[in-house]
Amino acid sequence: METTEHQGEPFAIKDCALIAIATGEKAQNLRELREILRRIDPASVYYHFWGGLLRPRFDDPEYHNDFAIWVYRDLHDKPLAEQLAVLDPASYETIEDLRSETIDIVEDHLYRKETPTWAPRDRQFEFIRSQIVVFNTNLLVEVPEDLMNILPDLSVGSIFFHFIDGRRRNENGMDDFSFWLSSKGSRCRSLCQCIAQIDPYFSSLADLRGALARCFEKHLRDEQGHQGE
Amino acid sequence: MNKAIKVNDLSKTLSEYSEIVGSDVVGHLFQLASPLKGMRVVHINSTRMGGGVAEILYKMVPLMNDLGLDARWEIITGGPEFYECTKAFHNGIQGNQVVVPEILFKAYEAANAETAETLRPLLKDTDLVIVHDPQPAALIRHFPERRNKWVWRCHIDASHPVRQVWKYLQGYVEHYDASIFSLSSFARRLPHPVYLIAPSIDPLHEKNVDLDETESLAAREKFGIDPDRPMLLQVSRYDRFKDPLGVIAAYRLAKRFVPGVQLVLAGGGASDDPEGAVVLNEVRAAAAEDPDIHVLLLPADAHRTINALQRTSDIIIQKSIREGFGLTVTEGMWKQKPIIGGDTGGIRIQVTNHHTGFLVNTPEGAALRIRYLFQNREKMKEMGVKAKAFVRENFLVTRHLREYLTLMFGILHGQEDRIVLG
Numbered sequence: 001m002e003t004t005e006h007q008g009e010p011f012a013i014k015d016c017a018l019i020a021i022a023t024g025e026k027a028q029n030l031r032e033l034r035e036i037l038r039r040i041d042p043a044s045v046y047y048h049f050w051g052g053l054l055r056p057r058f059d060d061p062e063y064h065n066d067f068a069i070w071v072y073r074d075l076h077d078k079p080l081a082e083q084l085a086v087l088d089p090a091s092y093e094t095i096e097d098l099r100s101e102t103i104d105i106v107e108d109h110l111y112r113k114e115t116p117t118w119a120p121r122d123r124q125f126e127f128i129r130s131q132i133v134v135f136n137t138n139l140l141v142e143v144p145e146d147l148m149n150i151l152p153d154l155s156v157g158s159i160f161f162h163f164i165d166g167r168r169r170n171e172n173g174m175d176d177f178s179f180w181l182s183s184k185g186s187r188c189r190s191l192c193q194c195i196a197q198i199d200p201y202f203s204s205l206a207d208l209r210g211a212l213a214r215c216f217e218k219h220l221r222d223e224q225g226h227q228g229e
Numbered sequence: 230m231n232k233a234i235k236v237n238d239l240s241k242t243l244s245e246y247s248e249i250v251g252s253d254v255v256g257h258l259f260q261l262a263s264p265l266k267g268m269r270v271v272h273i274n275s276t277r278m279g280g281g282v283a284e285i286l287y288k289m290v291p292l293m294n295d296l297g298l299d300a301r302w303e304i305i306t307g308g309p310e311f312y313e314c315t316k317a318f319h320n321g322i323q324g325n326q327v328v329v330p331e332i333l334f335k336a337y338e339a340a341n342a343e344t345a346e347t348l349r350p351l352l353k354d355t356d357l358v359i360v361h362d363p364q365p366a367a368l369i370r371h372f373p374e375r376r377n378k379w380v381w382r383c384h385i386d387a388s389h390p391v392r393q394v395w396k397y398l399q400g401y402v403e404h405y406d407a408s409i410f411s412l413s414s415f416a417r418r419l420p421h422p423v424y425l426i427a428p429s430i431d432p433l434h435e436k437n438v439d440l441d442e443t444e445s446l447a448a449r450e451k452f453g454i455d456p457d458r459p460m461l462l463q464v465s466r467y468d469r470f471k472d473p474l475g476v477i478a479a480y481r482l483a484k485r486f487v488p489g490v491q492l493v494l495a496g497g498g499a500s501d502d503p504e505g506a507v508v509l510n511e512v513r514a515a516a517a518e519d520p521d522i523h524v525l526l527l528p529a530d531a532h533r534t535i536n537a538l539q540r541t542s543d544i545i546i547q548k549s550i551r552e553g554f555g556l557t558v559t560e561g562m563w564k565q566k567p568i569i570g571g572d573t574g575g576i577r578i579q580v581t582n583h584h585t586g587f588l589v590n591t592p593e594g595a596a597l598r599i600r601y602l603f604q605n606r607e608k609m610k611e612m613g614v615k616a617k618a619f620v621r622e623n624f625l626v627t628r629h630l631r632e633y634l635t636l637m638f639g640i641l642h643g644q645e646d647r648i649v650l651g
Contacts, residue, residue, distance in 0.1 A: 017261055019635040020425040022416045043646040122388070126413040128425065133638045135650040137260055155257035204622075 011147060011180045013139035013154065016161040018054045018130050020047065025127040029118045030075070033067070033125055034106045042095040044129040046168075049089040049098065051130050053205050054160055064201055065089070067102060067125070074119040080109045090167055090200055134161060144181060144188055148216035156205035163208060164200055175200075177212065191219035242433075243295050249432050250627050258627060261634045262296035264650055268637065269355040270300045273348075275315065275364035277304055279497055279529040280466070281428060281556045282361050282384050288431040288626050289633070296630075301355075303348055305365040307340030316504055318363040321394030322385045323470060323551045329394060338367060345371035352377075357637065366401045378640045381405040384428065385553050386415045386574050407640055411554045411575055422644060424636050427575065429629035430559045430620070435532035437563055440540060448537030452523055458489040459603065462542035464535055464560070466496050467508040467526075470551040472571065475592045477515050477522060479548065482596035484521075487603045495525040495538055539564045543609065544602055545586075548595055552576050559624045562586075565613030569598045579624070585616040 023044055027033040037045070048066040063069045063085040072081035083105050092098040110116075119125070137158065141147045166176035174182070178195050181188040194215035200208060247255040272290060274282050286302050293300035314333035321327040345352075345368050352358055352372060358379045360366055369379050381402050387395070387410065395417070402408060402419060409424045410416040416423050430437055449456050461480060465471040473494050480492040494512060496505075509526060516522035527534060539545060545561030547570045554575030558568050562579065568586030570576035580586040587598040602609050642648045 015257055015260055017257075017631055017635040019632055019639060020413075021639075022410065022413045022423040022425055024416075024418045024423070041646075122414065124414075128413055129646070131635070131639050131644075131646060131648065133261070133635050133648045133650065135260060135264070153253055153256075155253040157257055 008183065011141040011176075013137045013141065013150070013158055014134055014161050015137050015155055015157040016132050016134045016165065017157055018051065018132050018160075020051065020128045020130055023127040023129055026124040027127075028121070028124045029116050030071075030077075030080075030106055030110055030113075031116060034103055034110065036127055037099060037103050037106070040127050041129050042099065043131070044127050045095050045099045045102070047128050047130040049087075050164055051128070053164065054156070070119070070125045074123040074125075075117045077109075077117060080105070083109070088201055090173070093173055095168070132165070144184060144191070144216070145220055147177070148213070148220050151209065151213045151216055154209060156209065159205045159209045159212070163212065167200075188219075191215060194219055242292065245433060246625075246627055250621065250625060254627050258296060258631055258634070261631060262298065265634060265637055266297035268298050268357065270298055270357045270359065270637075271348075271351060271355045272300070272302045272359045272361065273305060273344075273365045273368065274302075274361035275305050277302075281554070284431070284434070284436075284556070285428055285626070285629070286361070288434060289630065292626065292630050293633070296634075301351070303351070305340060305344040305368070307343075308336065310336035311340040311364075315364045318394055318398065319385060320504075321391035322363065322383075322387045322398075323553075324386075324389040324391065325470075325551075327391055327394065329397075334397065341365065341367035342371060344368060357640065360405075363398055366398055369401055369404050378406045379404075380424075380636070380640065381408040383408060383410050383415070386412075386551055387417050388415050390417075407636070409636070412578065415553075415574070422639065424632075424639070426629065426632045426636065427578070427624065428554045428556055428559075429624050429626045430556055430563060431626045432563065436536045437560060438536070440533065440537055444533070445537040445540045448534050449541050451534075452493070452525060454491055454493060454523055455489075456541070458491055459487060460491045460493060460542045461544050461546055461599065462493045462495065462538055462561075463546040463548065464495045464539065464557045465547065465549070467505045467512060469508055470549055471496075472548050472550050473508065473512045474515055475550070476546055476548050476595070477512070478592035479546070479595035479599065480522065481519075482592060483599040483603075486600045489521075490599075490603070491521045491523065493523045493525065493538060493542070495523075495527055495535060497527045497529050497531065535560075536564075539566065542566060544569060544599060546595065547571065547576060548589065548592075549573055549576065555579065559620055562613075562616035562620045562624075565610075565617045567602055567609050567612035568616065569595050569602075579619070581619075585612055585619055 025036045025040060027036050063072055063081055068081045068085035071077050071084060087101060089098050162176035167173050170179050178192050181192050198211045243255050270293060272286050274286060276283050290300045290302045310333055314329060314337040317327045317329045356377050358377065359382055360368060361382045362384055366381060405421060407422045407424060408419055409426050411427050413425055446456050454460060463476050467473060484490055513524050516524050539561055545566045545568050547555050547558045547568065549555060549571040550573060552571060552574035558570055558576055558579050561568055562585060568580050570580045570586060570588055572588040572590050577588065580588050582588055589595045589598060638648050
């Protein structure tokens with residue numbers, strides 16, 4: 001596991017950039033989707049659930065992962081699209097758990113469905129995987145107040161790395177901000193609770209940055225106010 | 230061979246972008262590029278003027294230099310048979326039935342051999358060679374001892390190529406270390422990593438900068454376009470894949486319901502496109518009887534004119550039946566215009582039905598959406614605002630640059646999912 005912070009240590013701000021790589025695997029119906037899902041690189045499962053945050057996607061999609069979007073738009077299977085859309089990747093400890101649940105949903109649907117639906121040839125599901133480059137920004141934050149001050153200026157890549165990707169790296173599924181703040185004892189407890197309530201799956205990275213900044217402002221400024229009284 | 234372009238004195242350029250995309254985005258680029266400082270990169274394509282590739286490189290190369298890389302831009306040139314061959318390749322890759330005679334293959338190979346010799350000292354010593362499109366693809370065979378990395382960048386929809394053409398080109402392309410396609414659906418299976426990078430527009434290019442109203446209206450006046458009547462615009466090369474005759478058909482169907490509407494077809498010829506004149510004549514013939522159809526043949530550097538026409542039009546049309554990506558769609562969206570685009574290629578990821586415009590498959594479909602939008606002016610405005618925001622987030626040159634830098638790490642570090650630097 002790669003961790004960026006430890007108790008008592010400063011928070012090292014990192015940044016990341018993602019690039020997409022075609023796998024060449026394509027599915028035209030649900031059976032093909034299931035078979036490819038079983039063997040595809042985990043980086044592809046990751047990409048199709050989380051990659052939308054770092055690549056062109058209209059900010060108001062009906063569904064929030066690529067599998068659900070394809071099933072809805074190209075197989076026109078709304079019930080299955082809804083079942084897939086509700087999958088919350090943040091709630092799975094590993095990508096393999098998420099893959100397994102996705103396959104279960106597709107299999108269950110295949111079992112109940114009488115006739116398979118085919119997507120048009122130019123509307124196949126194209127499996128893509130991602131490659132992530134993580135780099136240092138050389139910014140070190142000693143105290144939560146400093147993190148609050150720089151948060152609005154962090155790149156969306158930093159937000160992705162610490163708030164989304166961190167869940168995959170930290171054992172308890174915590175994002176990096178919460179992981180670090182939890183080492184600061186009870187003074188950051190309410191801030192951690194506020195961060196935990198941000199749903200990472202339904203916002204753009206810029207919106208997530210705004211929501212995080214508001215949590216920091218509310219809880220640290222309040223605390224500063226109380227201390228000043 | 231033209232002299233190489235190497236532009237370094239642009240330290241303020243990236244800061245200008247921060248006003249448009251945000252300082253966080255520009256700061257991110259500098260951080261990402263820092264470990265790549267001094268890396269020698271050579272881009273090679275077939276023209277400096279005309280076409281989307283030249284426009285991208287015109288900005289991409291200086292920006293790479295601005296970030297500390299040592300980037301250059303070279304071109305391959307050849308005689309008429311070379312261009313005839315590469316035009317046939319272009320059509321064949323896009324699935325248009327062509328048969329390329331042996332003599333044209335020979336001209337293609339000769340032009341590549343000659344360029345390889347001219348560029349040998351440069352290409353031998355550079356770290357990364359990025360070859361754009363099929364024209365210079367065969368250069369690689371002249372460097373069998375190479376130790377640097379070579380990437381083939383395909384800007385064309387290669388999803389259903391003509392077998393003869395692809396089989397021939399594949400013989401060169403498979404020797405590259407990686408390739409890049411604009412969309413996953415355009416990509417071919419190749420024995421190396423196939424990266425996906427969408428193209429982009431430059432918001433500071435003359436074609437996209439803000440213009441004052443006087444300048445915009447002057448462009449209309451120059452071409453005799455009535456400033457008080459509505460206008461539809463398609464900007465593209467005169468190419469069958471852009472379906473200019475279909476646009477005229479759509480305009481005629483809509484005109485009954487939108488009295489006074491004018492259609493402007495504006496395009497230029499690129500130096501590597503000999504077929505353009507034939508299509509232009511067909512378009513002129515189809516438009517001959519109607520004074521409200523303006524068929525403009527613009528020089529390759531008419532950027533401000535195109536900018537002005539886009540800004541003063543009501544709807545941007547790009548009714549392609551095959552499209553690599555459709556940068557004119559991106560340009561129109563950047564000017565806050567609703568788009569009526571062909572349901573094909575990269576237009577699909579830019580145009581979201583009812584949000585940034587409409588995807589259509591026929592002249593009838595385009596006509597219907599023209600009528601709808603002129604009946605719903607507020608919807609037009611709303612779509613335009615959404616379209617510009619979408620381009621700002623996704624299709625500006627800063628995003629494109631970031632992906633090239635990311636790819637460079639991928640090429641240098643191998644195929645691991647996660648590359649952690651320093």
